[in-house]
Amino acid sequence: xxxxxxxxxxxxxxxxxxPAFAHHGWRxxxxxxxxxxxxxxxARLGNPHGVLTIDADGEIWTAEVGQPWRNERAGLTDDxxxxxxxxxxxxxxxxxxxxxxxxxxxxxxxxxxxxxxxDRV
Amino acid sequence: xxxxxEASDLAAFLRRSRWIYPLVNAGHILGIALLVGSVIxxxxxxxxxxxxxxxxxxxxxxxxxxxxxGALLFIAQASEYIVNGWFRLKxxxxxxxxxxxxxxxxxxxxxxxxxxxxxxxxPAALISGRMIAYS
Numbered sequence: 001x002x003x004x005x006x007x008x009x010x011x012x013x014x015x016x017x018x019p020a021f022a023h024h025g026w027r028x029x030x031x032x033x034x035x036x037x038x039x040x041x042x043a044r045l046g047n048p049h050g051v052l053t054i055d056a057d058g059e060i061w062t063a064e065v066g067q068p069w070r071n072e073r074a075g076l077t078d079d080x081x082x083x084x085x086x087x088x089x090x091x092x093x094x095x096x097x098x099x100x101x102x103x104x105x106x107x108x109x110x111x112x113x114x115x116x117x118x119d120r121v
Numbered sequence: 122x123x124x125x126x127e128a129s130d131l132a133a134f135l136r137r138s139r140w141i142y143p144l145v146n147a148g149h150i151l152g153i154a155l156l157v158g159s160v161i162x163x164x165x166x167x168x169x170x171x172x173x174x175x176x177x178x179x180x181x182x183x184x185x186x187x188x189x190x191g192a193l194l195f196i197a198q199a200s201e202y203i204v205n206g207w208f209r210l211k212x213x214x215x216x217x218x219x220x221x222x223x224x225x226x227x228x229x230x231x232x233x234x235x236x237x238x239x240x241x242x243x244p245a246a247l248i249s250g251r252m253i254a255y256s
Binding site (some may be wrong): 044045046047048067068069 | 133135136137
């Protein structure tokens with residue numbers, strides 16, 4: 001009975017935690033390094049999440065960048081990530097290969113590195 | 122209308138702030154905790170034939186905190202929330218839960234019925250709200 005209840009609770013927790021589009025932390029990503037280069041087609045910067053849409057040779061990716069304070073600390077401005085900008089995102093991609101989502105640790109623009117997560121690189 | 126709200130100085134400030142936005146977020150959670158945390162014991166009390174009216178004040182204060190902070194979170198990206206299915210479901214559930222509460226307070230409906238409905242509606246609204254971040 002107790003085991004049953006625990007199974008149900010664990011299942012429920014897993015169902016609620018299994019994100020279609022996770023944002024916080026790194027548990028949802030593949031732990032390997034990943035790099036994506038393309039043109040920004042849309043940008044939504046600011047709380048709760050900074051999200052860029054990137055066209056990488058016809059593949060449409062979603063790149064999660066930092067909140068404003070993190071982007072600012074890295075030296076990134078909204079203008080640098082505005083639609084039309086060409087940039088490279090280094091970070092971790094979604095653990096599900098079907099999902100074209102990457103969370104940025106570093107953004108590279110014109111050879112200059114902007115480090116969002118200094119502890120991770 | 123929605124675009125105007127999202128373009129307001131207050132919305133822009135919330136989007137850019139480092140500490141205020143997460144604090145408002147925490148306030149929203151605190152309000153929900155107070156609201157649902159007092160509604161559920163009240164509902165069970167009614168179902169058992171007891172009364173716990175002193176909890177009502179906490180539920181009302183919780184509701185006011187949750188709505189105030191929720192409104193601030195909403196305006197930061199209003200155009201995205203307004204088209205979100207979970208957000209719409211949540212607002213609909215809250216409206217039904219409020220009507221249910223009014224029926225309870227005015228004794229129009231049997232109190233056990235409204236208590237049972239309340240026990241479903243408020244947690245359902247909470248779950249729908251949480252799902253917005255996963256849609």
